[in-house]
Amino acid sequence: MLAASALNSQPAALPAGNGYGIEPWLMVGSPPTWLATLTPGSGPPVKFPYSADMPPALATTSEANQNMYRYWNYRNRLRNEFMLINTDAGGCLPAEDVINLGIDTSGYDHGKFGHWGDSTVKLGWYIGVLATEIYMLSHPREFPGYGGGNDMQNAQIELFCALLAVERLDRFAEETMWSTHYIRAVLHLLGTEFSWYRWPNQPGFFIRDDVTRPRIEELGMYDSENRRPIHVRSDALPYGGIAELWPDPITLPSIPEARVMKEMSQDQAIHLLMGLSLVNRLVPAELAYNIMNFRLFAKNKARHIVRYVGKHPSWTIYEPVNPKTRHLGLWKGVGIPYFDPFHPTDPSDPLVKVARGASALVYSEGFSQAGFWIFGSRTDVNPLASVFWYGLPAGTWTMESLYHTITVFNGGSDQGSMADNIHMMMALGAAGNGWGDATPNFLELLQGWQDFHLYTLLNSVLFHRGRLYVWTERQIEDMLRKAPYGGTHDGHGDIIDGWGSHNRFITDKTDHNGGKMPIPTEFNGLDYMLLNNLFYIAKPEKFKNVFAGDWTMPGASVNSANALAANAGAGSTLPPPIRPALAALVAPNWPDGIEVHSQPIGYGYQGMPTVLNRCNWNAGVEIPITVEWEDLGGDRDSTAIVIDRHPAIGFITVTGTKNQFVFHGAFWDRWLWEDTAGFLLVDREYNTFRFDVPLVYPGAIREAPRVGHVLSGVDLVVDLWGELFGVVIPLTGRIEADFTIYPVDVNCWPWKTAEWFISGLDNVLAWKTSANNLHVRIHITIFDLLIRHHGSVTITALSSAGGPPTIYTIPLDW
Secondary structure (H helix, E strand, C coil), rough: CHHHHHHHHCCCCCCCCCCCCCCCCCEEECCCCCCCCCCCCCCCCCCCCCCCCHHHHHCCCCHHHHHHHHHHHHHHHHHHHHHCCCCCCCCCCCEEEEEEECCCCCCCCCCCCCCCCCCHHHHHHHHHHHHHHHHHHHCCCCCCCCCCCHHHHHHHHHHHHHHHHHHHHHHHCHHHHHCCCCCHHHHHCCCCCCCCCCCCCCCCEEEEECCCHHHHHHHCCCCCCCCCCCCCCHHHHCCCCCCCCCCCCHHHHHHHHHHCEEEECHHHHHHHHHHHHHHHHCCCCEEEEEEEEHHHHHHHHHHHHHHHCCCCCCEECCCCCCCCCCEEEECCCEEECCCCCCCCCCCCCCCCCCCCCCEHHHHHHHHHHHHHHCCCCCCCCHHHHHHHHHHHCCCCCCCCHHHHHHHHHHCCCCCCCCCHHHHHHHHHHHHHHCCCHHHHHHHHHHHHCCCCCCHHCCCCCCHHCCCCCCCHHHHHHHHHHHCCCCCCEEECCCCCCCCCCCCCCCCHHHHHCCCCCCCCCCCHHHHHCCCCCCCHHHHHHHHHCCCCCCCCCCCHHHHHHHHHHHCCCCCCCCCCCCCCCCCCCCCCCCCCCCCCCCEEEEEHHHHHHHHECCCCCEEEEEEEEEEECCCCCCCCCHHHEEEEEECCEEEEEECHHHHHEEEEEEEEEECEEEEEEEEECCCCCCCCCEEEEEEEECCCCCCCCEEEEEEEEEEEEEEEEEEECCCCEEEEEEEEEEEEEEEEEECCCCCCEEEEEEEEEECCCEEECCCCEEEEEEEHHHHHHCCEEEEEEEEECCCCCCCCEEEEEEEECC
């Protein structure tokens, strides 16, 4: 580290920025030492009501009511002191902590100093807070008095702003890295930096923050710890060490790595996914702001992140900015790189890992599971990683044995402290129900080692309808009850009951009670806020006797509020906590616009039905279906049209033309057929839009054939003659009769002859001589002429369309 005295020797007129984002930072010492004397910004006016101490009247109310007042007090403090709600660089990125440097021995007020070190971790928690807040505000019957007035509008504005921050840190990550890359720095010295060039964006790779000096000064801060350049790995430099451009660009001092690294890491990705999972599951599906549908946007950002982390089979996160390093010569012992902006990378260039948290292999199955539950598809994982992950709940672990096993599986690369392993494992497992039915029990085991109860609660809300073990529920209630009313901080000598770290569900348990910083430090309180909301979403029955909303709202507990104020005594009444409205936000004017990832829209309609094979038993109908669609993102050709659901009777086939389909349906058994077919539009970002196409067409009921007959000829044939009293007479003979049969199949159009056969004979013989002719033979004797006889022929006619047969009888008398 550079000596403080050397740093203090820099001129007081040190510029606020030199074009590379390099500005002075605080050197922590005793007392703290500044790189330069700066004038603190005036800071924004306090817009939201805040109290450092609980109002006395509130202490006599219900525990849930106290928690709600505490929650909104934290929210107001967050808005006032830790962030700026705008879409500029640095907007909607909560500071991790704020150090109040105070007045030194000479009477100089050094003001405040911000820290955005793990900014995207905190951004994930902030997004989760907003998602749970919107859920509770959307269910006033379950949570009466939770909020009112401007709260819903404010929450939507902030969620829009926070999701845009995710997009901003992703979209401009490569450009930021290139702007501070050592090759570009040398090119700048040579006057060949190609200032017009922008490194291509790879969705899913992001940097941790983009907070700028103007934003810091608006918050009333002198400086911040985050404003370092993107790191440059020592193994990528020809001269060794890590370069940082100082006011004199020829001087390239070596800076400790921890000061300059801002790329993504596996823990940053994990906690962003945790927040996005809450948006996906809790924010109403139709809710949108400035045409950004929150759920759809969250799905797509989650997909980008998981796919980038799992881009390589090893699940190693690499830097995407990897320019060619061919050298034209040496200058002061340094290679002069050649950079071709039209071919910025070379397959032979070695990939460089991000400096911290590059390996996600041990968590890869957790990433894949969380991704599946957020955006609906899995990412390929090494089978051994899956076996390892799913085997974790079956093990008998201690903290040490689990940490050692994770390290060994990860190829000897440790994952930080044991607390780091646990919070990453629990966050992914909770957001993706990572071990199926075993998830709640395994989270219960893990939470006990570091008091990380929030992740068990998160999993319960997302997947298990708020079910919790009684012990866990009581621990959470105790945590909420003991949180400092004015916000979390590092102690300052106070008893803070575990709320003394930047996030008690990420840091080691030994650090939960603060006292680590020699300077008073305030934390953003997102850990408390998310715990509070998740608890009441899981246990709405605990939300009672609450009137922490706008008391002027219809349905609010006005009488309870008035009674409380009347009983509290003079000077200690509770004012209605009405929060002012935030200014509306508009989308930033980015060069390529904002990818709001709006879903495509479409509809379909049927054409003229055609009846096929009407005279067959399996006659069917074909109906052409046309789908019309539009992609709001302007990429219509990339939108796929998918058959999502076939009708109850029938099926749909494709034709080879993208938007043309054919429905194959039934014809018989109904006079009118009505059904629907489901279609799905899927754009390149996997946004989906489902719609139904109504199908209506005439059918028919099968009828029995109609049958008639006509006697077409009769002959009397004598087989034996005899003589009686001298008279020759016929003794035996037969009657030969021909009939024309008319069986009509009315199920056909035009009608046609139905198939028929002889199905019964009574006292006669008969046979079919042709398709329409029947021959009948009747045997008679001399005695039959004296007595009247009867007979019949029965015919069964069938339709080729199936259905009922016709039984037709031809009576015969002689």
